[in-house]
Amino acid sequence: MRVLVFQHVAAEHPGSFRDLMQADGVAWDAVELDEGEKIPALEGYDALMVFGGPMDVWQEEEYPWLVAEKAAIRAWVASGRPYLGVCLGHQLLADALGGKVGLMPGPEVGVTDVRLTQAGLASPLFQGLAPSFPTLQWHGAAVLALPEGGQILAENDHCPIQALQVGPRAFGIQYHVELTDETVPEWGAIIEYRCALEAITGSGGQVVLEAATREKMPVFRAAAAQLYRNFRGTWG
Numbered sequence: 001m002r003v004l005v006f007q008h009v010a011a012e013h014p015g016s017f018r019d020l021m022q023a024d025g026v027a028w029d030a031v032e033l034d035e036g037e038k039i040p041a042l043e044g045y046d047a048l049m050v051f052g053g054p055m056d057v058w059q060e061e062e063y064p065w066l067v068a069e070k071a072a073i074r075a076w077v078a079s080g081r082p083y084l085g086v087c088l089g090h091q092l093l094a095d096a097l098g099g100k101v102g103l104m105p106g107p108e109v110g111v112t113d114v115r116l117t118q119a120g121l122a123s124p125l126f127q128g129l130a131p132s133f134p135t136l137q138w139h140g141a142a143v144l145a146l147p148e149g150g151q152i153l154a155e156n157d158h159c160p161i162q163a164l165q166v167g168p169r170a171f172g173i174q175y176h177v178e179l180t181d182e183t184v185p186e187w188g189a190i191i192e193y194r195c196a197l198e199a200i201t202g203s204g205g206q207v208v209l210e211a212a213t214r215e216k217m218p219v220f221r222a223a224a225a226q227l228y229r230n231f232r233g234t235w236g
Contacts, residue, residue, distance in 0.1 A: 001024075001025070001027070001046045001047075002026070002027045002028065002029065002044065002046055003021065003026055003027070003045065003046065003047045003048070003049055004029055004040070004045040004047070004049070005028050005029065005048075005050075005051070006031055006048070006049070006051065006072075006089070007030050007033065007053075008033055008034050008051065008053025008054075008088060009034055009052075009054060010032065011183075011187055011189075011190060012051045012052040012053055012087075012088075013051060014049060014051065014178055015178030015179055015180050015183060015224075016178050016220075016224045016225075017049070017178050017224065017228055020225060021228075024232065026232075028049075029045075033065045036065075039068055042072065042075065042076060042079070045081075046081065046082070046235050047081065047083070047084070047231070047235055048073070048076050048081065048082070048083050048084075049083075049084045049085075050069075050073070050083070050086070050089030050092055050093070051085075051086050051087070051088070051089050051178070052086055052087030052088045052089065052138075052139075053088045054190055054191075054192035054193065055088070056103075057092055057095040057101045058095075069092065070092060070095065070096040073085075073092055073093060073097075074096050074097065077093070077096075077097065077166060077167065077170045080167070080168075081169065082169040082170070082235050083169065083171065084171050084172075084173075084231050085171070085172040086173055086176060086178060087139055087175075087176060089172065090163070090174050091141060091142070091172070091174075093147075093164070093166065093170060093171075094143040094145075094146065094147055094150070094161075094164065097148070098147045099144075099145050099146050099147035099150060100145035101142065101144060102141060102142070102144050103140060104140060104141065104158075104159065106199070106200070107138075107139065107140035107196040107199060107200060108137040108138075108139055108140075108158045109137055109138050109139075109196050109197045109200050109201075109205075109209070110136075110201075110209060110212065111134055111136055111137075111212045111213065111216055112135060112137050112156060112175075113132050113133065113135070114132070114133065114135050114155065114156045114162045115131060115132040115154065115155060116129070116131050116132070117151075117154065119151040119152060119153055119165070120152075120153035120154050120163060123151075123153050123171075124230055124233060124234055125153065125163070125171045125231060125234075126154070126227070127226075128229075129223060129226055129227070133219070133223060134216050134219060134220075135162075135175035135176070135177070135220075136176040136179050136184075136213060136216075136220065137159075137176070138176065138187060138193060138196065138197070139159075139174060139196075142159050142161060142174060143161040143164065143172070143174070146161065146164060147166055149166055149167065150165065150166045151164060151165045152164055153171070161174065162174045163175075168234070171231065177223060177224045177227050179213065179217075179224075181214070184206075184210045184213045185210060188206045188210075194206070
């Protein structure tokens with residue numbers, strides 16, 4: 001099995017999924033789009049994972065490679081192969097398929113709970129997970145309207161579309177499930193992320209968030225492993 005990975009900044013990568021894929025004997029190829037790397041032929045890959053980044057889906061003039069990325073996502077989902085998008089990757093799935101993404105009234109940054117909808121409880125992506133669970137959030141944009149045929153799998157009061165599904169094997173999650181011990185320190189060095197954090201918490205927010213993330217890390221790791229196994233189960 002081989003996974004294609006789209007990255008938009010070096011610090012946003014498969015994270016804890018790397019060890020899970022290695023243990024599973026799954027190879028993965030990363031395309032660093034923000035560094036000008038080109039999307040390869042999609043044939044020969046069994047799944048596509050798309051991770052986060054500091055840009056927004058509508059910034060095609062500033063980041064012209066977004067056009068090709070969205071086209072690749074549309075082609076991939078149309079082929080019926082498994083897709084998992086995280087944060088920006090979740091928003092790109094919605095945007096590429098005709099949904100709507102926009103800025104939120106205020107960013108959502110921190111450790112917050114999400115709850116599964118009835119569709120989420122029935123979805124293969126969330127089997128074995130609790131109906132409500134803590135997550136790491138770090139975003140200022142959100143999916144505001146689903147693409148045609150989409151379902152909301154998870155929600156919270158701040159962001160009503162925390163996870164979505166289109167068709168049997170295309171999934172997006174707004175929160176971060178892939179985090180490691182290094183994630184929050186590395187992301188705090190990205191100016192766009194730091195500004196979103198400090199807009200909520202003030203200048204001491206980075207230290208507070210690192211502590212909150214460390215406290216929940218065992219829960220985050222268990223959730224990542226379960227979600228990976230569930231996604232892996234959709235590959236056929």
